[in-house]
Amino acid sequence: MPAGARTSLIPALDRRRARTERALWTVCGAQSALLALDFAWPLHFAAVAWLGAVALLFLPWSYLVLRLPGSEHESFRQTLGVRLAVVGLAVGFFAARGWVYLASRGLEPEYFAGSARSYSVAVMAVLLLGPLSSGSWIARLARQVADHPSRSLAASFAGAGLFGTFLLSLPLSMRHVSELSFFDNLFMAFSAVCITGLSVSTLSETYTEFGQLVLCVLVQIGGIGIMVLSSAIAMLIGQRMRVRSRVALAHVVDTHSLAGLRRTVSSIVIYTLLIELVGALLLYRSFRSSELAEGAGALGMDGALWASIFHAVSAFCNAGFSIFPRGLEPFVADPAVLGTVSALILLGGIGFPVIDELLGRLVARMRRRRPDRLSLHARVCLVTSGSLLVILSFVYLVLEWRGAFAELSPLSRLSAAVFQSISARTAGFHLVDLGGYQAATLLVTCAAMFVGASPGSCGGGIKTTTVAALYAGLRAELTARDPRLFDRALPEAILRRSIGVVFMSISIVSLAILGLFLVEDHPPLELVFEAFSAFSTAGLSTGITPELSVPGKVLVTALMFVGRIGPLTLALAVASKASSPAVLKLPEERVLIG
16 A cells, blocks of 8 residues: 555544544443442342443443554554453453352342452453553553563463453352452462462362362463463474564573573473372372362362372472362371372472483483583572471471470371471471461471572572572671682672572562551461462461451462562563663772671
């Protein structure tokens, strides 16, 4: 088309777009007013009238959203996927709201009011996204996210969490739709995709088999990483990745070679699936003789088999979810279950690079070759994790010998202490009620959760290597020597990054604790424990999670999200652009320290 003809079409396109936008905002205003009535009187006898009016307006609203022309800088096809997603979300949330209304007929309305209001807010928010779903800002935002690895990582987890919220909000996912509100499902979806394990309810009693399956898939996506998983699928079907996508993925999996990216991604997926398969088979032998697994099957699957798969995925991904009403407490004296779950947690928390090195050494020994020396990263991860395991086991055993472990046999006390030391740092499984722990044990557990797992793993926290680097820096400062670990010197950039991670993590957790103190009325130590557990994606709780208010749940959800993607990754994601190297070197001047 000639440039002049294309230019003449722009005013006509703008006028058409303006008319469509005015009509769409008018429909949105009418729907918002009706939903505001529904929020004020959610289960009023006239609710069927204003909900019916909202449903009738869905047709023109959907038509206008899908018909809204693109801007000068984008085409209709570029935003069609976003528009369809917005329409689907609106229909899904409104269906859940209507189901709440139908389920409340003939029962106590107060029991359903919270869920009804939550879904009304969700529907209103999605409807207001309609006029914005084809704006040029979406195209610019998509480009900014795609060009920035940290933003791509944050957006992938946020998108998976929101989509999981939509699936969990469907009536198909809940046994009793009135038991959970939209914010509860938002909390559960992000707890799963951030592999945290905090729960506002008992999974088996609240979610149907489909809902449990959704949570399991979200945990698996969160453990592997949605960018890694999508890239593995693209490689499997033979689709070539763009160079920009490969660079972003290399940043996520922390590899410096684009040539070895395919092997790295394939190894992560294969290791995960194989380890979970072996773990599920080992757990099946114990669960098939347990009464807890009866009736726990998902979508017609055998109960023991589904319980084995769910717990194997949850353990390796360090999520800590359990479909048993009391978690793993009934298996406190079962060494097969505790040993298998402990091994899965350790493998999931040690990091994929370390697993790859250990398997390489094993293969070399089987071929009777001299294995390569473990890298400094692998040695630091293994030694630090082993030291923490021994120290924490001893501390738990001493502090809770006559406390939370008092009713267990001596051998069970030892196994419970070891298991808790493994699970506390990131997994979130428990063998005794944490509400029975004394204050000193809770503080030790907060420190363990804050340290977390190793880099490149499914776990959270500031990571074991960060603690080791800080220890090397402190020892170097006290001995006036260069920082070193084992027989290798540490670069200055590693120490700066470690200090930055710790400082930002402490700042984020402190602000979250302050916010929880302002909106919650629980004991301060329990709120502190909840904040550390959410940020470290550990999933342990003293039992106050279901009792949190809506602002408290939203705050904890945000903390889980930040803890999963990492504070430095979040800082890079929100930065407008990467900082350029300093051109001028400023004069130095001393300040007093200490």
